[in-house]
Amino acid sequence: MALERYVGQMNEKYALDKKFYDEINSNKINHKLIEKYEVPRNRGKGFIVRKGQVIKIIEAGGPQISDVTFWNADNPKELFDAERTIQLEGWFITKYSRIWSRHPWFRPMATCLEDTVVTSEPEKGYHHHWVGSHCAPEIYELRAGKAGLNACHLMFLEAIEPFGLKEEDILHNVNIHQKGRIDPFTGRIFCPASDAKKGDHIDFYAEIDLLVAVTVCPNGDGLKDGTDPEDVDIWPIGVEIYDTGTVPKEFYGWTNWRTNWKGRWTPEGKKVKKI
Ligand SMILES: [Zn+2]
Numbered sequence: 712m713a714l715e716r717y718v719g720q721m722n723e724k725y726a727l728d729k730k731f732y733d734e735i736n737s738n739k740i741n742h743k744l745i746e747k748y749e750v751p752r753n754r755g756k757g758f759i760v761r762k763g764q765v766i767k768i769i770e771a772g773g774p775q776i777s778d779v780t781f782w783n784a785d786n787p788k789e790l791f792d793a794e795r796t797i798q799l800e801g802w803f804i805t806k807y808s809r810i811w812s813r814h815p816w817f818r819p820m821a822t823c824l825e826d827t828v829v830t831s832e833p834e835k836g837y838h839h840h841w842v843g844s845h846c847a848p849e850i851y852e853l854r855a856g857k858a859g860l861n862a863c864h865l866m867f868l869e870a871i872e873p874f875g876l877k878e879e880d881i882l883h884n885v886n887i888h889q890k891g892r893i894d895p896f897t898g899r900i901f902c903p904a905s906d907a908k909k910g911d912h913i914d915f916y917a918e919i920d921l922l923v924a925v926t927v928c929p930n931g932d933g934l935k936d937g938t939d940p941e942d943v944d945i946w947p948i949g950v951e952i953y954d955t956g957t958v959p960k961e962f963y964g965w966t967n968w969r970t971n972w973k974g975r976w977t978p979e980g981k982k983v984k985k986i
Pocket of ligand 1 (some may be wrong): 778845846862863864927928929930
């Protein structure tokens with residue numbers, strides 16, 4: 712008998728169709744560039760990425776962490792759920808990883824099409840993970856006793872404000888280009904320097920219309936942190952958005968558990984007595 716089980720097991724009707732994404736990726740030459748932007752040091756920026764488009768997050772100068780997160784462009788209550796995503800995809804992003812939204816929507820928001828970062832010394836961790844959230848002024852104050860430092864939390868606010876979102880709309884994020892390791896004995900999170908190089912990029916294919924917020928993290932390549940900003944090398948983050956000309960496949964819908972779930976609690980707080 713097996714002594715453990717894999718928690719990301721997926722029935723084949725919900726499994727990723729790799730061929731579909733391989734075809735999109737191999738047709739890059741025909742993708743049409745529709746937006747190109749460089750997010751500068753200390754800033755955050757929001758981008759609308761329509762379904763079927765690709766957002767490419769690029770190391771514009773050198774190894775640089777970018778905190779990135781996702782909302783449904785038409786309904787910000789539907790946002791990226793890191794915990795569900797870890798359950799299904801594992802704790803870091805590789806090609807074919809999917810970004811899942813929270814309940815009750817709970818569906819793929821985006822799919823990773825390509826990741827060019829080569830991880831050296833994998834025993835020291837992997838890149839692009841969803842563990843440990845993003846930096847915030849309060850975290851820096853806890854760490855160093857210094858108030859008023861800039862952090863990705865404030866850059867997210869700058870990114871989402873033009874779209875009418877507020878601080879309470881910020882929850883989970885992906886730590887793009889960041890290398891991380893969870894110590895198996897203590898459970899603590901460690902951050903070695905990123906292996907990403909100038910020109911490295913990670914690409915996401917939008918499954919629904921998205922608002923994507925992108926920051927330039929004061930932690931630079933991750934080895935130092937933003938509590939001493941003058942001591943950290945910071946590079947801008949390039950963003951490119953492409954039209955692929957390929958419409959996303961419809962996600963295989965859930966069964967209507969609200970009516971099938973007889974006699975149990977519904978989201979409305981009522982028991983379903985009879986169908
Ligand atoms: Zn940060």
